[in-house]
Amino acid sequence: MSQKNETLSLFLAVVITIGLIFSGLWFFMERWAQLNGTVAKSSETDNTDNPVNQFFSKCNVSNLPEGTFNYGGSTTWAPIRKNVDSSLQSQCPRFVLRYTQPPSDKPGSGTGIRMLIDNQLAFSQSSRSVNAEENAEAQQKGFSLKEIPVAIDGIAIAVNHDLNIPGLTVAQLKDIYTGKITNWQQLGGPNLPIVVYSRSKEAGGTVEFFLENVLNKENFGNNVNYISTTTEAVRKVAASPGGIYYASAPEVVPQCMIKTLPLGRTSGQFVSPYQEPLVPQSECPNKRNQLNSKVFRSGDYAITRNLFVIVKQNGQTDQQAGEVYANWLLTPQSQELIEKAGFVRIK
Structure with a gap:
């Protein structure tokens, strides 16, 4: 009997000890939750001058809504999405930007504006202005589209490194892409067929x-070879002595495999999209050509454009x-980031 009593006593002691341990843990967990609740509540109400909570005052972006917002559009904007938008996400993680591609079409300015009109995006990024047809469609749905310029870009012309030609006028570029000029000899260059590349x-x-402002709404000629990406085009031009391609300047000016041509509105008045002197191919990639921001901002370069945030004017979130988002991109800090991403600051 004494052995059974000892066993029972030992069992009860273990049960009581376990009970005391769990009771202590429960007490400390409850106390911790109460303390955290007090801190959270006080931090939400400390900033009495601003209806936005203390988090957003640290975020330092006024009137920033909270939530997840789909956006998308221009492929030209890719460096900004990568290098500039990421800064906003780091500062303000409660303002979540989700890049959204079109379900069936290729991403681009036009598809971005289409998705915005169809209420699939909160706002879109564009490398061109909204056209009259898009504005009319938006009006039919009860709102208007506002375009806010936030950066300056230009179109640069990529050719093979071995092509010896001082530059092109915009009119000559048009004649190349409409099929009127087919040999570099017609432009004072070598007797070499022009191999023309463009995306569709x-x-x-x-x-x-390019179609609107360089070709003046004319169609591409039958001589144009269509490619999918700028990366593919750069490789083809590098392998084609007579190759030519156009793209957003930050995409092609720093490239080692090709060189970009000076452009002019008239013959003999060519302006380089890169900072002169041209960096030789032998020195690249240790040294790369830099964007000639000054002539883009002044308008001396022949083909420049603005990059826009397209906003739906519907009075909603x-x-x-x-x-x-657009106002944030126009702050001095963001304009500096835009410049580092390869574009030209607008302010």
């Missing part, structure tokens, strides 16, 4: 801008998100 009309804002 459906590819996005850069092609649409999407409008607020787009306008706050």
